[in-house]
Amino acid sequence: xxxxxxxNTFKYIILAxxxxxxxxxxxxxxxxxxxxxxxxxxxxxxxxxxxxxNYLYNSPWYDIIRFYIYGSETxxxxxxxxxNAYSTLTVNGTDQDLKNMAYSLWAVxxxxxxxxxxxxxxxxxxxxxxxxxxxxxxLAWKAMTxxxxxxxxxxxxxxxxxxxxxxxASYNEVYKVMKADVYEYIIMTLEKAMELLPKNxxxxxLNRIDYYAAEALLAKVYLTKAGVEGSLxxxxxxxxxxxxxxVIDNSGRTLTPKYSDIFRMKPDxxxxxxxxxxxxxxxxxxxxxxxxxxIQCDVGLVGFDENGNLWGDWKxxxxxxxxxxxxxxxxxxxxxxxxxxxxxxxMMMFGDQYDYFWTDMGGFDFYRFxxxxxxxxxxxxxxxxxxSFGCGSGANYCKHLYGDKAxxxxxxxxxxxxxxxxxxxxxxxxxxxxxxYAEAAFLTGNTADALTYVNKIRERAHATxxxxxxxxxxxxxxxxxxxxxxxxWYDYVRRSYYDVDACIADxxxxxxxxxxxxxxxxxxxxxxxxxxxxxxxxxxxxxxAVTYDAxxxxxxxxxxxxxxxxxxxxxxxxPNVASTAEAVHVDVRETYSYDF
Numbered sequence: 326x327x328x329x330x331x332x333n334t335f336k337y338i339i340l341a342x343x344x345x346x347x348x349x350x351x352x353x354x355x356x357x358x359x360x361x362x363x364x365x366x367x368x369x370x371x372x373x374x375x376x377x378x379n380y381l382y383n384s385p386w387y388d389i390i391r392f393y394i395y396g397s398e399t400x401x402x403x404x405x406x407x408x409n410a411y412s413t414l415t416v417n418g419t420d421q422d423l424k425n426m427a428y429s430l431w432a433v434x435x436x437x438x439x440x441x442x443x444x445x446x447x448x449x450x451x452x453x454x455x456x457x458x459x460x461x462x463x464l465a466w467k468a469m470t471x472x473x474x475x476x477x478x479x480x481x482x483x484x485x486x487x488x489x490x491x492x493x494a495s496y497n498e499v500y501k502v503m504k505a506d507v508y509e510y511i512i513m514t515l516e517k518a519m520e521l522l523p524k525n526x527x528x529x530x531l532n533r534i535d536y537y538a539a540e541a542l543l544a545k546v547y548l549t550k551a552g553v554e555g556s557l558x559x560x561x562x563x564x565x566x567x568x569x570x571x572v573i574d575n576s577g578r579t580l581t582p583k584y585s586d587i588f589r590m591k592p593d594x595x596x597x598x599x600x601x602x603x604x605x606x607x608x609x610x611x612x613x614x615x616x617x618x619x620i621q622c623d624v625g626l627v628g629f630d631e632n633g634n635l636w637g638d639w640k641x642x643x644x645x646x647x648x649x650x651x652x653x654x655x656x657x658x659x660x661x662x663x664x665x666x667x668x669x670x671x672m673m674m675f676g677d678q679y680d681y682f683w684t685d686m687g688g689f690d691f692y693r694f695x696x697x698x699x700x701x702x703x704x705x706x707x708x709x710x711x712x713s714f715g716c717g718s719g720a721n722y723c724k725h726l727y728g729d730k731a732x733x734x735x736x737x738x739x740x741x742x743x744x745x746x747x748x749x750x751x752x753x754x755x756x757x758x759x760x761x762y763a764e765a766a767f768l769t770g771n772t773a774d775a776l777t778y779v780n781k782i783r784e785r786a787h788a789t790x791x792x793x794x795x796x797x798x799x800x801x802x803x804x805x806x807x808x809x810x811x812x813x814w815y816d817y818v819r820r821s822y823y824d825v826d827a828c829i830a831d832x833x834x835x836x837x838x839x840x841x842x843x844x845x846x847x848x849x850x851x852x853x854x855x856x857x858x859x860x861x862x863x864x865x866x867x868x869x870a871v872t873y874d875a876x877x878x879x880x881x882x883x884x885x886x887x888x889x890x891x892x893x894x895x896x897x898x899x900p901n902v903a904s905t906a907e908a909v910h911v912d913v914r915e916t917y918s919y920d921f
Contacts, residue, residue: 368447371455377440378459380616381466382533382606385436387615388429389473390750391422394620394725395640397814402835404809405718406640408877412837414886418893426477427892430470435487437467442488445921454523461521464919465534465542468514469603469752472546475507476815479888480908482901483510485917497899501908508550510913515543517919526577526599531592531606531749537576538602541758544568548761549815551768552823562765569762573778578755580785585670587756588724589681590736590748603753609745610737617745624722626694627711630729631704634744638715641722642672642809644873645835649804654719654840657850657866658692665788671808672720675847676861679723685731696851697858702729714847717839717874724809725750756782756806764799775799782806821887829882838877842870 368374398404399411410416416423441463444456474481480501484490490499502510522536532538544565551561572578578599581587586594587601595601607618621630624637647653650668652661658676663669669677673691682689685703693700694710701708727733727748733741741747759778767775776794779802783790786805791798800820804813821828848856849864888904890896896903 368444368449368451370449371451374444374447374449374451374455374459377443378462381433381436381440381463382604383608384613384615385433386429386605387617387619388425390620391623392426393473393811394809395623396422397811398809401813401817402643402832402837402879403646403804403813404640405643405716405837405839412877413879414832414882416889418890418896423889424892424894427895430474431484433470434467434484437463437470438484438487442486457521458523460921461518461539462534464514464518464521465539465603468511468518468539468542468546471507471511471514472542472549475504475511476549476818477889478891480504481507483507483911483913483917498901499899500901501906502911503908505550505553506911506913508546508553510917511546512543512550513913513917514919515539515546519543524576527596528577528599529593529596532596532599532601532604534603537572537578538753540568541572541576541602541755542753544572544758544761544765545753548765549819551765552819554822556823557768559769562769566762566765566769566771569758569765572755572758573762580755580759580781582785584666584786585681587751587754588670588748590727590733595749595751600755601749601751602755602758603751605750605752607747607749609741609747610739612745618727618748618750619744619746620725620750621727621746621748622744624725626721628694628701628705628709629726630741631702632730632741632743633709637722638711639717641716641718642720643835643837644718644840645837646672646804646808647674647718647720648836649801654843655846655868655871657868659861665805666786667788667805667808669723671724673723674720675714682726682728682732684728684735689728692851692861693858696848700858702731704730714844717841717843719840719843722809752811756785757803757812760799760803760806763794763802764796767794767796767799818887821884825884825887828887829884832879832882835879836873836875837879838873838875841872841874846870
C-alpha cells in the first residue's frame with residue numbers, strides 16, 4: 326500500500342510540521358512555529374516534544390470525515406442522503422470520499438511512525454516521562470489508524486516503519502496481511518503504548534490519550550477480533566471484558582451526567598467526568614486548512630449560522646433511526662413522547678427546542694426556523710434558511726453542530742468563520758466501553774453484568790430500564806448510544822465476520838426511504854392563511870397528507886459488501902492490494918517489534 330500516495334505522504338510528513346502555524350490559545354494545540362522548525366533542530370525540550378505530537382490530534386485526520394461521518398452512517402442505515410453508492414452499499418474504488426479517507430489513514434500511520442522516530446533519535450534535554458508519553462500517544466493513534474483500516478478494507482498491508490519502506494523502495498510490492506494478523510498487530514501496538522502512557526483522566530481538560538484510553542481501545546479491538554475467524558473466540562471475549570472492566574473500575578472516569586453535554590465545545594462540559602477517551606481536537610483560530618472542524622458545513626441547515634457555508638438541509642437521520650428511538654416525523658410534535666434524551670441530542674425534529682444553540686437568541690426553536698422570516702441568529706438580519714423543510718426523512722443532524730458565532734465565542738473567546746470551527750469530535754468514549762463490556766459479558770455468560778451496564782447507559786439517557794437483556798437489546802443500545810458517531814457500520818462489519826446472515830437481514834428490514842408531503846404539513850401547522858408564522862396549532866395537524874415512499878429501501882445485500890475495496894489508483898500501482906489478491910499470514914510478534 327506504500328504506493329505513490331504513501332511515497333508522497335512520507336515526503337509530506339517532513340514538510341507538514343514546517344508549515345503549521347504558531348500557537349493557539351490552548352496550550353494543548355500548540356504547534357511548532359512556521360519559521361523556526363526543522364526536524365534536525367526540533368524536539369530539544371519537553372515543550373517541543375509535546376508540540377511535535379499535538380498535530381496528530383487533528384490535521385492528518387481531516388480527510389477521513391466525509392466517509393466516516395456521512396458515508397459509513399449512510400451505509401449502516403442511520404442517515405439518509407439520497408440514493409447513492411453509500412445507500413446501496415456499492416461504493417467502489419473510484420469514490421472520492423473513500424480515496425480521501427484511505428490516503429488520510431495511511432498518512433496518519435506514516436506521521437505516527439515519523440514522529441516516533443524523530444522523538445527517539447533527537448538530541449534533546451526532554452525528560453524520559455514526556456518522551457515516553459508522546460511516543461505512547463503516537464502509538465495509540467497508530468493503533469486507531471489500523472483499527473479503521475482493517476474494519477474498512479479487511480486485509481491490509483502493515484507498514485511498520487516508513488523509513489525502511491522508502492529506503493528499500495518496496496512501497497509498490499507490499500502484500501495485504503490477513504485481518505486476524507492485523508488485529509494482532511494493533512494489540513501489540515496498544516500493549517506498547519500502555520507501557521509508556523501515564524494514567525490521567527484529564528477531568529475538565531482537553532483530553533489526551535492516557536493508559537486507560539489505550540486500554541479502552543484494546544478492549545474494543547478484542548471484541549471486534551473475537552469473530553474474525555468465523556466463530557466467536559471465548560478468549561478474545563474474555564480479554565475484551567477484562568480490559569473494559571478495568572477501564573470502568575479504575576480509570577477515574579464516569580459517564581457524563583447529561584448526554585447532550587458530551588457534544589458541546591468546552592472541556593468543563595464534555596470532559597467534566599473524563600468520559601472522552603480518543604478525540605480529534607480541532608482548532609480554527611489560525612486558519613490552517615485541515616486543522617479545523619468543518620462537519621457543520623456538511624450537515625448543518627442553511628441559515629443555521631452566519632458563515633454562509635452550510636448545505637446540509639437535504640440529509641439527516643433516517644426514518645429507521647427514528648423508528649429505533651420510537652418517534653415519527655409524521656406525529657404531531659406536541660404529542661411526541663421523547664422517552665430517551667439521546668434522541669433530541671442526536672437528531673433535530675420539527676418542534677424541538679435547544680437551549681445550547683443560538684444562546685444569544687435565548688435558544689434555537691425548530692418550529693420557527695424554516696417558517697418565520699424574522700428568525701435568525703444574532704449575526705444575520707433575517708432568516709437565511711431555505712424556507713422549506715428539506716430532508717425527506719423528517720429529521721436533521723444535531724450531533725456535530727456547534728451553533729452560531731455567538732455560541733463559538735462563548736466557548737472559545739473567538740468566532741467560527743467560513744468552514745472553520747473548533748467543536749471536538751469524539752471517536753471513543755466511556756459510554757462505548759460500557760457497552761463493549763456488556764456485550765462481552767453477555768457472550769461469555771455473565772448476563773447480570775450485561776444488564777447492569779446496559780441500564781447504566783439507559784439511566785443516563787432517562788430511558789426506561791430493562792428488566793432482562795438479550796443480544797438484540799445490546800445491539801440496539803449501541804445504535805442508540807453511538808448514532809451518527811461513525812461507529813454503527815463497523816458494528817455490522819465485526820458481526821458479519823461470524824453472523825453475516827443476521828447483518829443482511831437487519832439491513833434489509835430497515836426503512837431507508839423518505840416521506841412525501843412533510844413540508845406542506847409542517848408549514849400549515851405553524852402559519853396562517855397568508856403564510857405568516859403564528860406558531861404551532863395555526864391549523865390542525867394532518868398526518869394523512871404525508872405518505873411513505875419505500876422506493877429506496879435496500880433489497881440487495883451480499884456478504885462481500887461488508888468489505889470496501891481499496892482505491893482504484895492503489896490497485897493500479899500495486900495489484901497485491903486488489904480485492905482478488907491473496908492476503909498473506911504474518912507472525913507479527915516475530916516479524917515486528919517496538920524495541921524501545
